[in-house]
Ligand code: NZQ
């Protein structure tokens with residue numbers, strides 16, 4: 001197992017009616033900017049619960065963070081913060097609102113052109129404090145230090161990371177999932193599943209706890225995911241998926257182990273060009289990535305086949321093939337499509353996405369830097 005430090009300072013309030021806890025979690029003297037998206041929180045009672053909890057605070061709001069948050073919209077929020085002296089951000093939404101809030105929090109304190117945080121990896125040295133009320137379990141953003149922001153003018157979708165934007169606390173009330181459309185529930189299950197795979201399906205460093213923890217998340221998502229998108233969903237199903245999504249990307253299973261992320265990097269380019277939802281892109285690429293990297297990932301792929309899928313691995317090659325097929329079938333079982341052509345995207349995508357990867361220096365992806373531009377091109381072609 002590789003050396004590692006693990007530190008996750010996000011305080012979690014998990015369970016029913018926990019939104020009220022934000023009253024205690026935010027410092028009394030804070031001037032709070034509530035940041036949210038396109039207005040779902042006004043239709044499902046979350047906005048009222050947040051307003052109630054903030055009744056003793058000085059606060060205002062910024063609406064309109066879009067799915068795949070844009071630099072342009074985030075910079076409008078930065079202007080509001082500077083004009084009205086806000087010093088605390090409460091993000092109320094899914095990954096997009098949280099990621100947008102992280103960028104806003106960093107940009108508000110940044111000296112220079114904030115776009116450099118994304119395009120030039122300029123280090124973030126401070127940020128406004130952020131609290132989160134999560135409304136869509138998927139990304140894990142509520143309890144990690146990553147953010148992905150898009151530039152609507154240049155077709156760039158770029159990540160940054162900083163401990164300074166790690167949320168101080170996150171409220172996870174599974175009841176908020178009641179109003180999520182099936183498409184977003186599906187996205188959440190698939191994103192959490194692929195986050196786990198990106199940190200598990202690499203090569204073994206004998207990290208037994210991380211491996212078994214990751215296997216527990218994969219099994220849970222495979223068990224509960226199909227239930228979540230069916231008609232009869234109860235609180236326990238929502239709670240298990242919500243907790244899985246947070247644990248999949250809060251640093252725990254990735255501590256001390258190699259990490260892949262090649263599927264994510266190709267997926268981000270597909271979203272930047274064609275606007276597909278983040279998780280939709282992952283379900284398209286992952287099965288083809290697994291097939292292309294089958295030999296490099298042989299040991300872990302067999303471990304996945306045996307311990308997660310319960311397959312007999314005596315015939316190794318057929319077990320690996322079945323494991324890839326069952327992974328794609330799992331995506332179908334949560335009503336997720338797995339081909340670019342399912343979204344009307346054709347042959348032209350092969351060159352277009354490969355060019356995007358090249359433009360962003362994504363030419364040696366994966367835990368061994370083995371996914372060259374040529375391999376990415378073949379993976380995209382195989383995903384049509
Ligand atoms: O904008 P509103 O009106 O709130 O509607 C949203 C949005 O249209 C809606 N929604 C959210 N909660 C709801 C709800 N509708 C009804 N009831 C609720 N309770 O759902 C739609 C999608 O929301 P979004 O936040 O875009 O989805 P998600 O959480 O999947 O976030 C995706 C973004 O996160 C990034 C992705 O790239 C993408 O930009 N990621 C962030 C990561 C991170 N920070 O660690 C890692 C991920 O790999 C990912 O890249």
Ligand code: ZN
Pocket residue numbers: 139191195264278
């Ligand atoms: Zn993701």
